Amino acid sequence: MENSEVQNNQIRTTISKVKSETSEITRISKTLLEKSDRITSGAGEQITSLDNLLSAQNQSLATFRETAQQAESIAVSSEQMMSSINEVAASVEQLAANGKSLNISVEEVSTAIIQSAASTKQVADSAVEMAASAAQITSTMTELASSFKNIGDDTKQLSDSVDSTVASIEELGKSNEMNTQAAIELASNAEETTSAVNELASSIEEVSATSESLASNIEKVANSNEELDKSFRLVVENVRKISDLSDSSASSAIELDAASKSVASLASQAEDVSKTMTQSTAAGIDLAKKSLNGLHKVKESINTTAGVMKELGKKSYDIGSIVDTINLISERTNLLSLNASIEAARAGEAGRGFAVVAEEIRNLADRAAKATSDISAIIRSFQEITQEAVNSTNEGLKVVDDGSKLADESLEGLNKIMENIKQTDQVIVNVAKATDEQIKASSSITKMVADTSSQTKHIVKAIEEQALTSSEIAKSMISMKQSAQQLTQSMNEQGKAAREIMKAAQSTTQLSLQLKKSAVEQNEAIKAISGSSQNVRKMAINTTKAVIQQVTAGEQVSKEVSRLESMVNSNTKAMTEQAASAQQITKSVDNIRKQSEQTAKGLEEQTKTMREMTSASQSVSKQIAIIARSTRELISTNDNALTQLSEIRKITERNARESSETNSNTRQLNQIVENLDKVVDDLVV
Amino acid sequence: MAQTKIEQESYILFHLAGTSYGINSQSVKQLEIVEGVTPVPNTPGYVDGVVFTRGQVIPVINLRKRFGFEAAEYNIKTRMIVVTGEGRTVGVIVDSAREFIKIPAASIQPPPENIVGLSGKYLNGITNLEGRIVLILNIEALLMIENN
Numbered sequence: 001m002e003n004s005e006v007q008n009n010q011i012r013t014t015i016s017k018v019k020s021e022t023s024e025i026t027r028i029s030k031t032l033l034e035k036s037d038r039i040t041s042g043a044g045e046q047i048t049s050l051d052n053l054l055s056a057q058n059q060s061l062a063t064f065r066e067t068a069q070q071a072e073s074i075a076v077s078s079e080q081m082m083s084s085i086n087e088v089a090a091s092v093e094q095l096a097a098n099g100k101s102l103n104i105s106v107e108e109v110s111t112a113i114i115q116s117a118a119s120t121k122q123v124a125d126s127a128v129e130m131a132a133s134a135a136q137i138t139s140t141m142t143e144l145a146s147s148f149k150n151i152g153d154d155t156k157q158l159s160d161s162v163d164s165t166v167a168s169i170e171e172l173g174k175s176n177e178m179n180t181q182a183a184i185e186l187a188s189n190a191e192e193t194t195s196a197v198n199e200l201a202s203s204i205e206e207v208s209a210t211s212e213s214l215a216s217n218i219e220k221v222a223n224s225n226e227e228l229d230k231s232f233r234l235v236v237e238n239v240r241k242i243s244d245l246s247d248s249s250a251s252s253a254i255e256l257d258a259a260s261k262s263v264a265s266l267a268s269q270a271e272d273v274s275k276t277m278t279q280s281t282a283a284g285i286d287l288a289k290k291s292l293n294g295l296h297k298v299k300e301s302i303n304t305t306a307g308v309m310k311e312l313g314k315k316s317y318d319i320g321s322i323v324d325t326i327n328l329i330s331e332r333t334n335l336l337s338l339n340a341s342i343e344a345a346r347a348g349e350a351g352r353g354f355a356v357v358a359e360e361i362r363n364l365a366d367r368a369a370k371a372t373s374d375i376s377a378i379i380r381s382f383q384e385i386t387q388e389a390v391n392s393t394n395e396g397l398k399v400v401d402d403g404s405k406l407a408d409e410s411l412e413g414l415n416k417i418m419e420n421i422k423q424t425d426q427v428i429v430n431v432a433k434a435t436d437e438q439i440k441a442s443s444s445i446t447k448m449v450a451d452t453s454s455q456t457k458h459i460v461k462a463i464e465e466q467a468l469t470s471s472e473i474a475k476s477m478i479s480m481k482q483s484a485q486q487l488t489q490s491m492n493e494q495g496k497a498a499r500e501i502m503k504a505a506q507s508t509t510q511l512s513l514q515l516k517k518s519a520v521e522q523n524e525a526i527k528a529i530s531g532s533s534q535n536v537r538k539m540a541i542n543t544t545k546a547v548i549q550q551v552t553a554g555e556q557v558s559k560e561v562s563r564l565e566s567m568v569n570s571n572t573k574a575m576t577e578q579a580a581s582a583q584q585i586t587k588s589v590d591n592i593r594k595q596s597e598q599t600a601k602g603l604e605e606q607t608k609t610m611r612e613m614t615s616a617s618q619s620v621s622k623q624i625a626i627i628a629r630s631t632r633e634l635i636s637t638n639d640n641a642l643t644q645l646s647e648i649r650k651i652t653e654r655n656a657r658e659s660s661e662t663n664s665n666t667r668q669l670n671q672i673v674e675n676l677d678k679v680v681d682d683l684v685v
Numbered sequence: 686m687a688q689t690k691i692e693q694e695s696y697i698l699f700h701l702a703g704t705s706y707g708i709n710s711q712s713v714k715q716l717e718i719v720e721g722v723t724p725v726p727n728t729p730g731y732v733d734g735v736v737f738t739r740g741q742v743i744p745v746i747n748l749r750k751r752f753g754f755e756a757a758e759y760n761i762k763t764r765m766i767v768v769t770g771e772g773r774t775v776g777v778i779v780d781s782a783r784e785f786i787k788i789p790a791a792s793i794q795p796p797p798e799n800i801v802g803l804s805g806k807y808l809n810g811i812t813n814l815e816g817r818i819v820l821i822l823n824i825e826a827l828l829m830i831e832n833n
Contacts, residue, residue: 331718331761334783338697338716341785345695345710362785 015683022677029670036663042347043656046354049343050649053336053361056329057645061638066322068632073315075628080308082618087301257446260439267432274425281418288411295407299400306393313386320379326372333365333641350655357648364641371633378626392612399605406598413591693789698819699766699782702754706779707788707812707821714767714774715739716782719759736776738767745776751827771828788812793821 340358344351696707697716717738722745724734731750735742745765750756757763762781767774793810809821 328761335716335718335764338782338785341695342697342710342713342715345785359785362783366783 015680018680019677022673022680025673026670026677029666029673033663033666033670036659036666039347039350039659040656040663042343043652043659046340046343046652047649047656049336049340050645050652053333053340054642054645054649056332056336057638057642059329061635061642065635068628068635072628075625254446257439257443260435264432264435264439267428267435270428271425271432274421274428277421278418278425281414281421285411285414285418288407288414292404292407292411295400295404299397299404302393302396302400306390306397309386309390309393313383313390316379316383316386320376320383323372323375323379327369330365330368330372333368334362337362337365353651354648357644357651360644361641364637364644367637371637692791693787695785695787696821697766697782698784698786699764699779701748701752701779705817705819707819708766708768708824710785712768712770712824714769717765717767717776719763719765719778733778736765738776741774743767743774743776745778747778749778749780768824768828770825773828775828786814788814
């Protein structure tokens with residue numbers, strides 16, 4: 001009993017010990033349960049934040065991929081831009097070459113024009129010379145005409161004196177006839193009447209007186225004849241002068257003809273030069289049109305480039321905003337990793353692995369942040385470069401516009417030259433026409449002058465013959481004078497004899513017969529003189545006619561010559577105009593040359609700008625390649641982070657599973673302890 | 686038992702007006718990007734307002750203003766550190782917070798004698814982290830002062 005009592009007590013003590021142990025166990029297991037609950041909930045939270053992190057990471061990866069795509073598209077655009085820029089550069093160089101060839105043709109045109117100007121000047125000089133010789137001819141002709149007029153006057157005078165001589169001679173003839181009749185009458189009377197000897201004597205004296213007057217008349221005729229001879233000599237002299245003058249005018253006319261022909265050849269030369277100039281100018285216009293087309297093409301290309309540049313600028317701003325997003329994401333990733341680290345630290349030993357992963361994520365986020373700041377810097381410089389390229393493009397566009405304007409102006413200038421050349425051509429044609437007319441006129445003048453010369457020679461010959469006749473007349477007059485003197489002497493003797501007749505009437509009849517014979521002879525002589533005088537008169541009339549003809553011819557020549565002079569003057573004027581036009585052309589061509597030089601300069605500037613643009617685009621291309629590389633790095637880094645995060649997630653899930661297992665185990669343990677407690681309670685009972 | 690074994694504690698490093706500070710991660714509940722701060726009337730100048738986080742409304746203290754530095758605009762780097770202690774939860778606005786590091790307890794030295802004063806209250810110590818001077822913040826002191 002006592003033993004059992006002792007045993008019972010022992011059992012009781014043991015049971016109460018067991019009870020206290022079980023309650024201790026229960027307490028511990030409850031604490032354990034609490035802790036395990038906390039771990040489970042912690043793991044759940046961890047999973048949620050990891051999920052968040054994963055989705056954020058995926059998002060960032062997608063953004064990175066987009067960035068990479070953008071960078072690639074930028075690279076493609078920049079390559080396109082490069083090729084367009086190269087194309088532009090090539091066309092600009094071609095344009096520059098065109099500009100140079102234009103320059104060369106303009107210089108060619110210029111030399112052609114200068115040549116033409118020189119020729120024109122030569123022509124003008126010739127024209128001036130021709131005008132001078134025409135003036136000389138005119139003055140000579142005028143002189144000639146005036147001397148003709150002098151001759152005409154002289155001839156008229158001569159004619160008049162001849163007329164008066166003839167009249168005197170006729171008078172003489174008449175009175176002589178009367179005398180003859182009287183003598184005949186006397187003879188018959190002497191024969192019939194011897195008684196009227198006194199009468200006869202007085203008649204004889206009368207006859208003597210008449211005879212004396214005859215002698216004086218004859219002397220007068222002789223004197224007139226001498227005068228006639230003198231005027232003939234003057235006429236001959238004047239006619240010789242005329243002949244000399246007409247010879248010299250013939251040589252002048254030949255000179256004039258030669259000068260006209262040289263003007264004609266110069267005009268045809270000028271025409272050739274103007275044709276070459278027309279061709280050169282047409283070629284210049286063609287080239288200017290080509291260069292204009294080239295400039296339009298350049299402008300199009302530059303516009304395309306400008307468009308691409310703007311697109312590029314826009315893209316770079318897009319990338320900037322993407323980079324901002326990436327920056328934000330990396331900041332958030334850093335934040336999440338810090339929070340994960342805090343949670344892991346709070347989890348203690350259990351969170352150790354997690355802490356390592358969180359740190360890794362933080363490092364990755366930091367690297368991402370650094371890469372984005374690098375990209376930001378690159379994009380900033382890229383934007384600057386793009387802006388510069390846009391500016392350069394705008395400048396290029398301006399330069400092209402200026403070039404277009406210059407090319408337009410040069411085209412205008414060339415068209416003006418073309419117009420001027422056409423005008424010059426017209427002037428040259430006019431000159432050629434005028435020169436042709438001149439040549440025709442001068443040849444007709446030459447002919448006329450030659451005609452005049454030969455006519456003058458004829459006249460000289462006729463006048464010389466006339467002179468000869470006149471001197472013959474003079475000779476016969478002298479003999480007539482002698483006869484008259486003889487007659488007077490005879491008459492005087494007759495008078496003496498008549499007084500003797502008064503003594504011897506018979507011899508009177510004989511003497512009367514003699515007288516009758518002498519009177520008839522005398523009459524015949526006078527008739528001969530009258531015939532000669534008539535001849536002289538005819539000749540004088542002929543001379544007058546010839547001289548008048550000569551005067552008319554001279555006047556005609558004078559008229560022709562003044563026509564020639566006016567033609568030459570108009571020719572000279574045309575030539576002067578031509579010279580002025582040539583100078584204008586030279587000036588225009590000089591302008592063109594200057595303009596074309598300016599164009600060439602503008603094109604060189606353009607080429608330079610294109611080169612700068614090309615180098616700028618190359619650097620842009622490089623920068624883009626750097627961005628693409630950085631972005632690819634970023635993507636691979638992010639991929640790594642993603643893998644790491646997935647691992648973390650797996651680990652966390654395993655953790656959660658294990659902790660829930662722990663939890664259920666703890667619950668089972670708790671149940672068992674409770675059961676044990678019950679059993680112990682039963683045992684106590 | 687674990688602390689004696691490792692002899693180092695984890696800290697969140699943050700920057701404020703050019704200086705690095707450390708705050709024990711045990712006091713930190715979480716870090717957040719500053720969003721949705723609602724200004725509240727009649728609060729001290731260093732309180733930017735209140736914010737709703739994880740189902741709780743907490744005051745937001747601007748540490749620049751609290752420490753007498755010039756105020757700065759919030760930006761992408763600005764962080765709110767949610768700290769707990771003395772039965773309170775408070776959001777502290779700092780210039781940036783990006784690092785989580787472990788500092789051996791032995792490397793933390795007490796603050797110099799001559800700055801022990803008002804500022805000394807807020808500091809647990811000073812450490813040199815590979816050439817960087819880091820002030821270890823006594824967050825409990827800060828929270829206690831807030832209580833008072």
